[in-house]
Amino acid sequence: MTTTQPDGQSTGPVGARMRTGPLRAGQRVQLTDRKGKPSTITLQHGGEWHTHQGVLRHDTLIGRSEGIVVANEAGYEYQVLRPLLNDFVLSMPRGATVVYPKDSAQIVQVADVFPGARVVEAGVGSGALSLSLLRAVGDQGVLHSYERRADFAEIARGNVAAFFGEEHPGWAVHVGDMQEKVLEVEEPGSVDRVVLDMLAPWECLDAVKQIMAPGGVWVSYVATVTQLSRLAEAIRESEGFTEPEAHETMVRTWHLDGLAVRPDHRMIAHTGFLLAARRLADEETPLTLKKREKQSEVSAEDLAAWLPDDVQQPWDEQAFKKRPVTGKKARKAAAHAQKLADAARGAVDGELDDPDVGPAGEPGGTGAAVAEGDREEDQ
Ligand SMILES: C[S@@+](CC[C@H](N)C(=O)[O-])C[C@H]1O[C@@H](n2cnc3c(N)ncnc32)[C@H](O)[C@@H]1O
Numbered sequence: 514m515t516t517t518q519p520d521g522q523s524t525g526p527v528g529a530r531m532r533t534g535p536l537r538a539g540q541r542v543q544l545t546d547r548k549g550k551p552s553t554i555t556l557q558h559g560g561e562w563h564t565h566q567g568v569l570r571h572d573t574l575i576g577r578s579e580g581i582v583v584a585n586e587a588g589y590e591y592q593v594l595r596p597l598l599n600d601f602v603l604s605m606p607r608g609a610t611v612v613y614p615k616d617s618a619q620i621v622q623v624a625d626v627f628p629g630a631r632v633v634e635a636g637v638g639s640g641a642l643s644l645s646l647l648r649a650v651g652d653q654g655v656l657h658s659y660e661r662r663a664d665f666a667e668i669a670r671g672n673v674a675a676f677f678g679e680e681h682p683g684w685a686v687h688v689g690d691m692q693e694k695v696l697e698v699e700e701p702g703s704v705d706r707v708v709l710d711m712l713a714p715w716e717c718l719d720a721v722k723q724i725m726a727p728g729g730v731w732v733s734y735v736a737t738v739t740q741l742s743r744l745a746e747a748i749r750e751s752e753g754f755t756e757p758e759a760h761e762t763m764v765r766t767w768h769l770d771g772l773a774v775r776p777d778h779r780m781i782a783h784t785g786f787l788l789a790a791r792r793l794a795d796e797e798t799p800l801t802l803k804k805r806e807k808q809s810e811v812s813a814e815d816l817a818a819w820l821p822d823d824v825q826q827p828w829d830e831q832a833f834k835k836r837p838v839t840g841k842k843a844r845k846a847a848a849h850a851q852k853l854a855d856a857a858r859g860a861v862d863g864e865l866d867d868p869d870v871g872p873a874g875e876p877g878g879t880g881a882a883v884a885e886g887d888r889e890e891d892q
Pocket of ligand 1: 609610611612635636637638639640641642643659660661662665689690691692710711712713716
């Protein structure tokens with residue numbers, strides 16, 4: 514599918530206009546100085562970027578190619594590139610914590626998300642994972658994203674529109690608890706892939722079982738071993754899926770300088786675990802793996818002791834020692850994301866305030882400058 518501009522020009526697949534060609538007003542660019550410090554701005558006709566190193570006029574970039582090196586009015590130089598999806602995700606406005614790029618990439622692969630697939634995702638949070646899923650399903654695919662917080666859904670809508678610069682034809686966001694809402698929207702047995710990123714994914718198990726097509730892949734992203742264990746046992750008990758498989762992804766960056774070529778001293782040690790299982794056909798029961806039979810010394814009582822019930826152990830933010838994201842913070846992030854989306858859609862004609870100044874009045878406001886690995890369990 515190709516998308517068409519108001520001037521009748523075909524622009525190729527959704528979002529392609531934002532990724533190639535000369536730099537245009539409404540697009541985000543990343544300016545990296547000699548110290549390697551990146552800053553992201555949204556280009557506007559007549560716009561100016563002020564730092565303590567001087568002023569850079571946006572018009573010196575608009576219409577030019579990315580990959581150039583430009584100097585500001587004080588002669589301070591920057592390398593100019595469009596942010597990649599990874600860069601965009603780490604600097605976009607956020608309410609809930611995002612899935613980090615190393616995990617999004619892995620989720621797309623493990624869930625085998627293919628062009629044209631029909632995918633369900635929950636919760637949407639800030640929409641980081643939605644971006645990777647939308648790219649993977651492409652213009653012919655469908656992604657239905659469920660989010661219980663309307664304010665978070667609003668942030669995600671802004672971020673997705675800002676990234677693609679237009680509406681994705683296959684994307685719909687539904688506000689409500691996934692386990693209830695999904696049954697109103699999806700036909701039984703119609704969904705190819707389900708991806709959950711939430712505190713208590715086992716609460717969605719019955720719904721997932723109903724909506725998934727036989728052979729479909731369900732991937733859950735969880736932050737703690739207690740969640741991992743509880744979900745794995747619930748999936749087994751439901752008897753509607755293959756044996757669940759778990760893994761985590763560690764990415765180690767390297768220092769490259771002459772003969773000093775070695776792993777970096779610091780790395781992100783933990784973000785989350787992935788648990789994957791495939792839906793069996795109705796009326797089929799999973800084969801019990803021989804390996805597991807031998808390990809049957811774990812009794813139901815043992816499991817109950819390890820996985821206390823909800824009365825003893827509520828699965829909420831407090832149990833995870835996290836501060837819930839306030840409505841005020843989420844509203845600020847949503848307004849910021851919306852501004853960036855308006856700029857990206859080209860709806861801006863120079864009268865808009867600087868879209869990179871978040872409503873909090875700080876550059877980047879509710880997003881920007883977040884290092885990979887600070888994922889909190891604010892689900
Ligand atoms: C960590 S955030 C998701 C982040 C998101 N995947 C991203 O990459 O930006 C978890 C989200 O799940 C939502 N949530 C939790 N349980 C839910 C449920 N049962 N149905 C819908 N949304 C839910 C929370 O409100 C929260 O926004």
